[in-house]
Amino acid sequence: MILNASGCLDALTAPAVARKLDAYVVKTVTLEPRAGNPQPRLAETDFGMLNSIGLQNPGVERFCTEVLPRLEELGIPLWISVGGAEATEYAEVCARIGERATVHALELNLSCPNVDPAAEGAAEIVAAARAATEAPLYAKLSPLLPDVAGVAKSVLEAGATGLSLVNSLRGLALDEWTLEPRLGRGVGGYSGAALRPVALAAVFICYKATDGEVPIVGMGGVETGKHALDLIAAGASAVALGSILFRDPNAPERVRGELAEELSARGFKRPEEARGVAHRSQND
């Protein structure tokens, strides 16, 4: 299953790209509208890019009345990323979206590096969201967690259906001459190729910690079918494309084709057969 990473595609401006995905993950929706962070919001840096968008979105009310109906017309399975400053906000957004046939899952953005972190811990937020909806819930975790396996287990106990691994890292780039931060907010989210081994490790660790029994969306620096296969081998049941979509809108179709070739070259008939194979020779 190939998805986009939240915030890396707008299905309304690029429906042709979204239609090549198995599900379209909507940019994070919060309870109140958010204007986002000041310019500049982007900077290319070594081995990746920095972004500081700041969860710009119209708020759940306008999202449900103006955006969601147009997304539903596209006929693509939708995942909705949900953000907030506290657990009650996440719960309220989940409740307002409600259960809809078009919405296949809600992804709780517990780890945006560009906004202040929520007041409560990940498990509390998941529990609050779980009380507000019966929809499948994916907890999107940060690669900066010192004990990602522990947090993964706690969010699953709190009612999460699966895990989304990982969000961007924190990064900083300075202007060549002024030596001041290139992003308006200073520090931003670091994504791209540098995130690949970090994401791979998080997926590997969480797959092992959960005995391969929960769905995991792997993401971070995926640019080719081989990168997708690596995440699947480490334990991902689905793969999401992030920064690559910015420079190659054809990536969903291309990566899908390359993944099929990579699987076939190793004797796998389906991606499911390759899931977790990185763990075969691992001793406890």
Added chain:
Amino acid sequence: MPAPRRERRKVAGSERVGVYTLLRFERGGLDAGIPGQFFMLELPGHVVPRPFSICLAPKGELGFLIDPVGPVTRELCELERGQEVSVFGPLGNGFRTDVDRPLLVGGGIGVAPLPYASQLMGKPPAILGFRTRHHAEAAKLVPKAEVCIEPTLVTELIPAVPMNVLACGPEPMLHAVHALVPDAQLAWEAPMACGFGACYGCVVEFESKSVRLCVEGPILNGRPPVLPVLNGSEEEKAE
């Protein structure tokens, strides 16, 4: 409006114009688009492409004016004939060019979209401002241009009679032109990772509205945007 395409294109030639470089690509199957529209140029080894407005569209070619201000623009200026770059476009909305009494106004590298506009609009009057005489050499790309050098500002030369202004330049210049001519078409700029509405990197506030420059601009008060950008037509098939 033509649908955007993404193709690998060879450099056809490159000339210095003052401090700037006019970089020309073989056009291939790409459409030159409308003045004010832009293309994403992607250099191998870089993570995100960069937006450049179409400067000139000689037969079979696409020309971009590059100011070497950072690593990517410096590399672009050093490209040699035959080297390949991924070119994606045309993108954005472009200027309305069917206007009475047009006046082109440019500041610095903001001169970039004006040569193509001038050519398609029958060489209307133009006012161009630059930091130095060396920068001002780019004025030769725009026929009938009146040139000023700092500290003289382009807004000091805009005539009091009503004219339809098409402007491109640094943000303070655009604000000043907007204050003087509220319905001026303004070519705005912000860092952009995609060019088709995906990244939200190029959002600016204009008249109390938050706009994505890649899809609702880069020309504010220009042509209405054509959405969606990538809708799956044959023309926009990627490389």
